Amino acid sequence: MLVPHFSRQTFGRQQGGIPCCRLHRPNNGTEKGKSELCVRDEARRGRLSAGNRSDGAVIWESKDGMRIEVSEAALDSVAKHISSRKRGETGGILIGCYSDDLSTAKVMLASGPGPRAAFGSSSFTRQAFSLQAKLDREFEAGRYYLGEWHCHPGTNTAPSSQDIRQMKAISKSADYNCPEPILMVFGKRDPSAFSTVVVVKNGGIIEFGRV
Numbered sequence: 001m002l003v004p005h006f007s008r009q010t011f012g013r014q015q016g017g018i019p020c021c022r023l024h025r026p027n028n029g030t031e032k033g034k035s036e037l038c039v040r041d042e043a044r045r046g047r048l049s050a051g052n053r054s055d056g057a058v059i060w061e062s063k064d065g066m067r068i069e070v071s072e073a074a075l076d077s078v079a080k081h082i083s084s085r086k087r088g089e090t091g092g093i094l095i096g097c098y099s100d101d102l103s104t105a106k107v108m109l110a111s112g113p114g115p116r117a118a119f120g121s122s123s124f125t126r127q128a129f130s131l132q133a134k135l136d137r138e139f140e141a142g143r144y145y146l147g148e149w150h151c152h153p154g155t156n157t158a159p160s161s162q163d164i165r166q167m168k169a170i171s172k173s174a175d176y177n178c179p180e181p182i183l184m185v186f187g188k189r190d191p192s193a194f195s196t197v198v199v200v201k202n203g204g205i206i207e208f209g210r211v
Contacts, residue, residue, distance in 0.1 A: 057106070060197045060208035067104040068182060068197060068208055071096075074110040075192070078184075081112045082151045082191050091150025093131055094182055095143050105182060109138065110149055147182030147199075155187040157196040167200040 057069035074094070081090050092111035099106065111134055135145060148167065152158075159167075163183060170181045180201045187194030197208040 059211040061211050062199075062206050062208050065103065066199075066206070066208075067211075068107065068199075069104055070107040070184070071109075074107050077110045077112070078149060078151075078186060079191050081110075082186060082188055085151075089150055089152065089188075091148065093135075094146045094149055094184065095135065095138050096146050097143050105146055107146055107182070107184075108143055145176065145178055147178070147184070149184040149186065151186045151188045151191065154189050155194045157185045157187050157194050159183060159185055159196060159198060164200065164205065167198075168203060171200050171202070 057071050058075060060068045060070070074096075077092075081092065084090075090113055092113050094107045094110055096106045096108040098104065111131055138144065148170070150163075163185065167181055167183050170176050171179050180199050183198050183200065185196045195210070197210075199206045199208070
């Protein structure tokens, strides 16, 4: 499996005036170093703040030390949205920030699909307007788009080929401007026990295991 190097994050303005969100391998003296909907994340001009802490978070980690911390509030939101759909898939976007050393992505919030989302037996399409409005509000607190989450039937949490294609498209999209998006897939039968977490970059997939 390809494990690409994560470029160092900068929070200043980049191409088009929109900052670029990237996770970065920890450096301790040496380098250790589904959605079909496009959400314009121009709200990602925020800065990290002392309020963006994830006490009690559940942690996933890659083999080379990169971490994804998911707050209890985000996981509770995922469970609520999954339980509200008796059949088929549902999902939403992940919102948060990065640690000061850029080695950890902190998922603070997980949205639902929006009140006017369209659902199928094995797919869903989010509502753009409500999700963009949520991103606009969170920007004021220094939080921004980090990736996607959705559920699969039963306990199967392996990302499908379509999931990966869509995440690769997001990683290349100027609208998202998020070259290393997170994908979290939960099992509908028991989302607290069954989950898969990956990050996509430059056509490669980095897998994270729960700590």
